[in-house]
Amino acid sequence: MNRAEQRVVIVGGGFAGVETALRLRRTLPAHWKVVLYSRENHLCFSPLLPEVVGASLNPLHVVWSLREMLPGVICRTAPVTALDFDARTVEFEDGGGTLTREGYDHLVLALGLPVRLEIIEGMGEFGWPIKTLGDASALRNHLIAQLERAEVTSDSETREGLLSVAVVGGGFTGVEVAGAILDLFRDSCAYYSSIEAADIQVHLLEGSPRILGPLPEDLSAFARQRMEARGMQIREGTGVEAVTADGIRLSGGEMVRAGTVISAVGNGTYPLLVNSGLELERGRLVVSGDMRVEGREGVWALGDCAAVPNAMDGSISPTLAQYATRQAEQLAENICASIRGGVPQPFSYSPQGMFCLIGHRNAVGQVYGRRLSGFTAWLLWHVIYWAKMPTLARKVQIAVDWLWGLCFPRDIVELSMEQTRDIEAKHGKPL
Ligand SMILES: Cc1cc2nc3c(=O)[nH]c(=O)nc-3n(C[C@H](O)[C@H](O)[C@H](O)COP(=O)(O)OP(=O)(O)OC[C@H]3O[C@@H](n4cnc5c(N)ncnc54)[C@H](O)[C@@H]3O)c2cc1C
Incomplete structure (x- = not known):
């Protein structure tokens, strides 16, 4: 080279x-x-x-163009398909479908973890994951479509199914998604003549003894009490055995009816890493304190x-x-240190705090050991995440979205992706 x-x-x-690339x-x-x-x-x-x-943010406002964020970095939108540590190359599919290799002096593995729906029987077929922008946008559209279908159906049992949702997993993601859906359904009732608040069922199921396990017990209890007061049905210490077309089967055999089941549990490992021959611990790459992959020169992993x-x-x-x-901050320093003959340092971090939205402009969390709940926590959540957003342009867009949400109803437009040829296939060609 x-x-x-x-x-x-x-x-x-x-x-x-x-963050590694930027630094x-x-x-x-x-x-x-x-x-x-x-x-x-x-x-x-x-x-x-x-x-x-929950239809309170525009999907395009939660993503950032890598090319705009990373001037000077060569961005390739192509999945890496193989790693060759002896030849020090990565393999990717070029735009024409040919497999091409690119050499590296240092390789950083930051693939994240994929969702593994199959850990619960039937979840792959009937469940909705919540990991990517596509997942969130498709789920938003699906939920609004369920409201539309519920409005026109004359069968009360069908309506019940359309308006019931079960979220599996009472961690941060599960609680936030369940809270957002309850808000979306409750706030939308006013626009549908045949849907009442009492028709809406949102279930939150957690296998461990309490939701939001990483937070102190009193904050979990606060979250539970607030969400239940709004009509959420929460079950803790409840295992889910299977997902079916009609809902979920609990480990005791009881059925919970739900037309939409969302999975907020279960990570897998990408085949790229499984096939790499690198050591894994509970599906994650084993690295040393300075994020080096031992035995593979110039290979690092994080995230x-x-x-x-x-x-x-x-x-x-x-x-x-x-x-x-x-x-990423530490890893960028470590790579620079190793290039310049310095000594890479171990990752060391004391978390500042964590927050979780629970719906209806409420949140729970703690920052620097101080516990917060209710509207103050909700406000702080928004200030903290707003401050972390990468570009000024998006900061302005998100701030406008949030202020909009304080003054106007959420946007319940079903974003139709139906193209003319789909309509023709369904309803026939125009004469
Ligand atoms: C709904 C949800 C809510 C969350 N809320 C919070 C929160 O409030 N606070 C918090 O701290 N964390 C939160 N998290 C967790 C947080 O998002 C992750 O910890 C974080 O994204 C991890 O960053 P990462 O870069 O390691 O992986 P990711 O952000 O997952 O990024 C990995 C990237 O690698 C790409 N990739 C994978 N395979 C390949 C390949 N073969 N070739 C090329 N590219 C590839 C993926 O497409 C992806 O873009 C949340 C996660 C979810 C899903």
Whole structure:
């Protein structure tokens, strides 16, 4: 490889990959190229996806163009299909369908984790995942379509099914999605003549003894009490055995009727990593404290896909964006240090806090050990995430969306993707 063209190749355009690329581009000398491969041409700000599901945020406002965010970085929208550590290359499919290889001096693996629906029988067939912008947008549209169908059906049992939703998993994502859906359905009732608040059933099912396990018990209890007061049906310590076309079967055999079942549990591992021969621990890559993949020179891993030890307390980092971003800061320093003959440092991070929206302009959380709940927590959640957003343009758009939501009803337009040829196939060609 030409010395003038040494390169760091990053696989993954999420929080970890993007922050690493941004910092390396700022720090490395110009003869080092930084190349980022991602399946999408955008960074998705996943903490905002529940608000997309609840139709309170415009889907386009929660994604950022990688090319705009990463000037000077070579962005390739192409999935990496194989890794060859001996030849020090990655393989990707070029625009013409040919498999092509690109060499690296340093390789950063930041693939995140895929959703694994199959951990619950029937979830793959009948369940809705919530991971990508596509998942959130499709679910938003589906929920609005369920309202439309419920309005026109004359059969009360069908209506009951259309207006019932079950969210499996009472962690942060499950609670936020369930809260957003209850708000969407409740607020929309006013526009539908045959739907009443009492017709709406949103179930939240958690297998462990309480929802929001990582938060202190009193905050979980607050969240539960507030959501139940709004009509949410919460079951804790309840296992889900199977998902069917009509709802879910609990481990005791009881059936919960639900026309829409959402999975907020279960991560898998990408085949690319499974086939790489690298050591995995509970589906995540094993790395040393400085995020090096032992035994593979110049290979590093971080974010959700890696089990990164936290030198602060010796624990393995959780799969959270705030950890992925901090790891990226340290990793960029470590790569620069190893290029310049310095000593890479271990990742060490003390989390500042965590928050969870629970619906109806309420949230729970703690920041620097201080517990907050209700509207104050909701407000702080929005201020914190707004401050973290990458570009001024999106900050303005999101601020307008949020202010809009305080003054006007949410947007319940079903974004139809039906094209003329679909309409013709369904209803016949015009004469
Ligand atoms: C609905 C939801 C809500 C969340 N809320 C919060 C929250 O409030 N706070 C918080 O801290 N965290 C939250 N998280 C978790 C947070 O999103 C993740 O921890 C974070 O995204 C991890 O970043 P990452 O870069 O490791 O992976 P990801 O963000 O998943 O990015 C990985 C990227 O790699 C790409 N990729 C995968 N395979 C390939 C391949 N072969 N070739 C090229 N590209 C590939 C993927 O397409 C993706 O773009 C939430 C997650 C979800 C799903």
